[in-house]
Amino acid sequence: MENKAIKVENLTFRYPDAESDTLKNISFELDYGEVLGIIGPNGAGKTTLAMALKGLIPHTVDGEIQGKIIVDGKDVLKHDISEQVLNSGLVFQDPEGQLSQMSVEEEVAFGLGNIGVPRAEMVKRIEKALQTVGLAGFEKRSPLALSGGQQQRLAIASVMAMEPSIMMMDEPTTMLDPVGKNEVFKVLKSLKEKGMTGVIIEHEIERLTMYCDKILVLHEGESILFGTPKEIFSDLMLLKKFKLRGPQVTEVAYEVFNDKEQIPVVLDEAVQSFSKELKA
Ligand SMILES: Nc1ncnc2c1ncn2[C@@H]1O[C@H](COP(=O)(O)OP(=O)(O)OP(=O)(O)O)[C@@H](O)[C@H]1O
Numbered sequence: 489m490e491n492k493a494i495k496v497e498n499l500t501f502r503y504p505d506a507e508s509d510t511l512k513n514i515s516f517e518l519d520y521g522e523v524l525g526i527i528g529p530n531g532a533g534k535t536t537l538a539m540a541l542k543g544l545i546p547h548t549v550d551g552e553i554q555g556k557i558i559v560d561g562k563d564v565l566k567h568d569i570s571e572q573v574l575n576s577g578l579v580f581q582d583p584e585g586q587l588s589q590m591s592v593e594e595e596v597a598f599g600l601g602n603i604g605v606p607r608a609e610m611v612k613r614i615e616k617a618l619q620t621v622g623l624a625g626f627e628k629r630s631p632l633a634l635s636g637g638q639q640q641r642l643a644i645a646s647v648m649a650m651e652p653s654i655m656m657m658d659e660p661t662t663m664l665d666p667v668g669k670n671e672v673f674k675v676l677k678s679l680k681e682k683g684m685t686g687v688i689i690e691h692e693i694e695r696l697t698m699y700c701d702k703i704l705v706l707h708e709g710e711s712i713l714f715g716t717p718k719e720i721f722s723d724l725m726l727l728k729k730f731k732l733r734g735p736q737v738t739e740v741a742y743e744v745f746n747d748k749e750q751i752p753v754v755l756d757e758a759v760q761s762f763s764k765e766l767k768a
Pocket residue numbers: 503504506510528529530531532533534535536537
């Protein structure tokens with residue numbers, strides 16, 4: 489039996505008064521336990537797609553939508569937004585903008601209260617979520633007194649505690665300094681190891697290759713490429729056609745290796761390929 493975490497079929501969307509479609513006939517599937525990275529230039533439609541997967545489109549953001557979106561077995565276009573909260577959690581770019589409560593533990597509790605999680609269960613979930621993102625011991629602090637990386641980890645904990653079947657993140661590290669970025673990527677890596685199903689919009693291609701199972705490349709609202717990081721990033725010529733770059737190791741290796749089948753897309757792989765080349 490077919491059981492996909494996400495199934496998108498011929499999704500087309502147009503904002504009210506827009507002259508053209510922002511999403512054009514997009515189709516892809518994601519299995520449970522897989523992480524999808526969405527990349528593409530500014531204005532390609534990445535955030536719009538994330539909002540559609542989450543059900544914000546069309547339930548809170550208006551527009552003309554066609555096609556099918558099934559997330560965790562539910563038809564997003566037919567279900568009310570309140571049901572989507574349980575389905576998929578969304579972490580945004582701006583860490584401070586998504587925090588509103590007085591203390592770290594209240595921040596995590598807030599969403600749980602909204603979905604009616606009983607008190608005892610809430611305490612357990614808060615502890616587990618803060619532990620996972622490395623914020624145990626910060627329960628009583630003000631979210632606003634945290635660093636950017638800590639704030640974003642708190643935002644992730646708040647979403648995680650709701651136990652959504654799919655975690656969605658829209659550029660969760662873009663506004664962070666290198667230390668904050670590393671902190672968040674470490675958390676994402678550990679969530680991935682725990683079997684998280686996720687969707688992440690991210691500009692840091694090097695990072696994406698490390699923990700995404702699939703990559704979707706959007707360009708002017710169209711899904712131009714979909715596949716494994718290896719399939720997508722080793723074809724540099726194709727990426728360049730759409731003004732995208734590959735991981736740095738791939739770009740360097742492309743100049744060195746004749747056998748394009750052997751082009752690495754992650755650092756570990758590159759080290760192996762280069763040492764083999766040097767020995768040859
Ligand atoms: N509410 C809206 N009404 C009309 N057009 C919109 C609206 N929101 C976004 N758009 C347009 O839809 C297109 C896709 O925007 P979107 O934010 O989804 O792209 P993106 O790939 O996430 O870009 P970025 O990388 O800059 O965040 C853009 O042309 C944008 O101007």
